[in-house]
Amino acid sequence: MATLVESAKKAAAAQAVHDHLDPSYTWVGIGSGSTVVYVVDAIAALPRNVTSKMTFIPTGDQSKLLIIAAGLRLGSIDLRPLDENGKVRPLDVAFDGADEVDDDLNLIKGGGACLWQEKFVAAAAKKFVCVADYRKISPRLCTKWKTIPIEVHPLTAADVLRELRHLGSSEPEIRQGTPNKAGPVVTDNGMWLIDAPFAPLLIPRDLSEESQGKGTDGSWEVTALAEKLKSLLGVVEVGLFYGMNGIQAQNAGLDRQGQKPVAAYFGMEDGRVRVQSPE
Numbered sequence: 021m022a023t024l025v026e027s028a029k030k031a032a033a034a035q036a037v038h039d040h041l042d043p044s045y046t047w048v049g050i051g052s053g054s055t056v057v058y059v060v061d062a063i064a065a066l067p068r069n070v071t072s073k074m075t076f077i078p079t080g081d082q083s084k085l086l087i088i089a090a091g092l093r094l095g096s097i098d099l100r101p102l103d104e105n106g107k108v109r110p111l112d113v114a115f116d117g118a119d120e121v122d123d124d125l126n127l128i129k130g131g132g133a134c135l136w137q138e139k140f141v142a143a144a145a146k147k148f149v150c151v152a153d154y155r156k157i158s159p160r161l162c163t164k165w166k167t168i169p170i171e172v173h174p175l176t177a178a179d180v181l182r183e184l185r186h187l188g189s190s191e192p193e194i195r196q197g198t199p200n201k202a203g204p205v206v207t208d209n210g211m212w213l214i215d216a217p218f219a220p221l222l223i224p225r226d227l228s229e230e231s232q233g234k235g236t237d238g239s240w241e242v243t244a245l246a247e248k249l250k251s252l253l254g255v256v257e258v259g260l261f262y263g264m265n266g267i268q269a270q271n272a273g274l275d276r277q278g279q280k281p282v283a284a285y286f287g288m289e290d291g292r293v294r295v296q297s298p299e
């Protein structure tokens with residue numbers, strides 16, 4: 021029998037696919053993790069004449085195998101077509117899970133070690149839709165999921181750990197593959213992951229104009245911390261999804277800048293699905 025959490029994930033996935041996978045779409049991003057399995061199930065259950073017109077772009081080896089197993093057409097993020105103006109055509113929609121979602125739709129991702137490709141796919145989509153269960157809802161990031169996953173080049177890991185301690189992360193650690201692999205987890209991109217604990221992060225409305233990205237107690241605002249982490253030599257990507265969503269970025273005339281979802285779907289304990297949209 022499905023557990024409460026699994027039923028919640030499944031309900032959220034079904035609702036998100038129903039609401040956001042328009043039959044006219046042709047390019048669809050598929051994220052990573054256990055919730056995305058239900059997204060793929062919901063898509064595979066659609067009529068074949070709908071899904072056969074679509075190409076599915078994975079965010080790593082797990083989703084690549086899911087797409088193939090479901091009999092859907094596999095594409096690759098680096099093989100997107102160009103539009104009539106020579107610009108790379110955005111994905112119509114991308115679905116992915118999250119480890120924590122705050123009041124402002126900022127996310128922590130990377131619990132499944134796929135964050136770099138996940139961010140590339142999310143940022144390449146007009147609409148990125150987050151699918152999760154009730155455990156992921158949180159007013160501020162690093163409240164329930166207490167560490168930020170950071171993908172680093174292995175040669176730089178020791179230096180990045182030192183820098184993280186300077187930035188206020190208590191005891192950042194290289195993620196280990198135990199018990200399935202001796203030594204560090206190696207990502208789909210051949211990198212290592214550092215899990216960096218931080219005090220709960222702030223969102224812009226917590227701060228005054230002159231705060232410069234930090235609260236009076238020294239806690240970081242999401243964007244300020246994400247940009248600081250990204251600036252460290254050897255950091256490939258940070259598991260904070262922040263800033264604008266794809267639609268907001270397009271409206272601002274930007275390409276590939278949207279990282280936040282246009283909506284987060286949460287399966288709840290009582291069987292309902294709660295939808296969180298930008299305020």
Ligand SMILES: O=C(CO)[C@H](O)[C@H](O)COP(=O)(O)O
Pocket residue numbers: 051052053054055056116117118119128129130131132133134135138
């Ligand atoms: O970011 C991720 C993988 O890197 C996942 O989307 C995240 O960890 C959520 O996973 P799950 O659906 O299993 O809870």
